[in-house]
Amino acid sequence: MKKLILGLFICLFTQAAIAQIGKYPQNEVKFNLLNVMLITSVEIGYERFLDSNQSIEGEFLINDRLNYNKENDSKKFNTNSVKLGYVYYFGEESAGSGIYANPFMKYRFGDYEENSVTTDMNAFIVGFGVGYKWNNKDRFIMAPYGNIGRNFNGDVADKFSAFEYNFGFSVGYRF
Template identity: 30%
Template sequence: MKKALFLMLVLPSLLFAQVDSLKSKVNKNEIIVNAFELIVGGIVPISYERFIDKNQSITVKAFFLDKSSGDFNSEKFDQTKVISFQTQYNFYFSEKKQNAGFFFAPFLKFTGGKYTPTYESYYDYNGNRFLNTPGKALRVNALISGFGIGYKFLSRNKVSFGFSIDIGRVLNKAGYYQLSGPSEARLGANMGIRF
């Protein structure tokens, strides 16, 4: 009788302990690389995502050798020393998988550094285009605000694949963004691993 009572008291607590240990094994971090910008644009984009809740996370992105999406042609640049840092808050809308599926992400991005284009072009008031070579070094200090949307696939709760687009508005047009325009759009084909 004492053994049966002991098993009835201890066995449920052992089962609940197993369930709690399984819950604690949920991966809370992810390292992501944007393969599209790496291959097409020559940019080195690395991201870290920290999952806060089932449907929310914070992402910090670093873009080394950064360029605007309109300047992916690397022959246009003689020297690029531009680094960008972006912070975004992700809202996921999936009920089935944790931190996967369709997402919406407002962001704030700082871009700093300098680059030297191999040519500089401008238009006069009549729409005529003029080219000057070589271009002078331009400082880049820009603050960009916008949002991103995308979809993230998750395989075995470990590996993620996703597609995204970020659209932002340059809040201070100076130097580089004076030539490239007041807005910026980025495409992403992302691959990540959770740990």
């Protein structure tokens, strides 16, 4: 167990040292506060900068609810999602800040139950997002954003909508 902990510590320390080779932090972890407050959905993300104005992001959404639908005694969502996207920043002030565009692909898995009728929510989604990111001293970030996507599951489109939207306010840390 001690060897495993020591190995993980060395890997994390090495990654942190390598991440600082550039003129700006190359990694970012973020958390969407708005979804937690509105619909008790957790959205956690990681972003890796390719350049000062572009990055690749990955996100994991726990309890991903389609279009902010509410749950009650007869409606239950049991869905999670993974999202992969490309982010292009138009800001010139500092690396990874300002207005940005974000094409993405997302896969949602799980089901939805209403009055003992279950709908398969597995769907491949392609979408586009825009937002604005504030970068405080290359460490802390805040970012309001909005996304719209098209899901390709006929059952979900019939039950809800073929188009999905998501808004958020992320806070994060760069390293």
